[in-house]
Amino acid sequence: MGYAMSDRRLPRMLHVLVHMHLLGGTETSETIAKMLNTNPVVVRRTMAALRQKGIVTSMGGRSGGWRLAKPASALTVEEVYDALQAGSAFSIGLSDNHGACPVACSVNQFLDKAMVNAEEALREAFRGATIADLAAAFR
Numbered sequence: 001m002g003y004a005m006s007d008r009r010l011p012r013m014l015h016v017l018v019h020m021h022l023l024g025g026t027e028t029s030e031t032i033a034k035m036l037n038t039n040p041v042v043v044r045r046t047m048a049a050l051r052q053k054g055i056v057t058s059m060g061g062r063s064g065g066w067r068l069a070k071p072a073s074a075l076t077v078e079e080v081y082d083a084l085q086a087g088s089a090f091s092i093g094l095s096d097n098h099g100a101c102p103v104a105c106s107v108n109q110f111l112d113k114a115m116v117n118a119e120e121a122l123r124e125a126f127r128g129a130t131i132a133d134l135a136a137a138f139r
Helices: 009-023 029-036 040-052 077-084 102-127 131-138
Strands: 056-059 065-068
Touching: 009 029, 009 040, 009 065, 009 077, 009 131, 029 040, 029 065, 040 056, 040 077, 077 102, 077 131
Parallel strands: none
Antiparallel strands: 056 065
């Protein structure tokens, strides 16, 4: 039995963004990399995706680094998810080698509908939570 690889960017970036909110300042890629036990290059690449979506800003120089682009109370988990996610959160692939079989078609229809419904529920939960909410739950 094989398992799909897990994409851990969302929980890791939410972790970083909550810390940034709680600390209230600018964090360097090196500081964030230590927090996540990863390489600063990986941090810069991931944070750049967040910057493109207006979630964080960056400044160069001695006092440079990353900071939230807007208040934590205005930044939803869904926005972070959308900045990092390419496609569905679900990695279940539909069967494509039995297109003429009515059973395979029925199974595919069921799975497709279930995943669409699950994705909508997931997005609703993400839309209803902000970085400030996650920080408040910590406190």
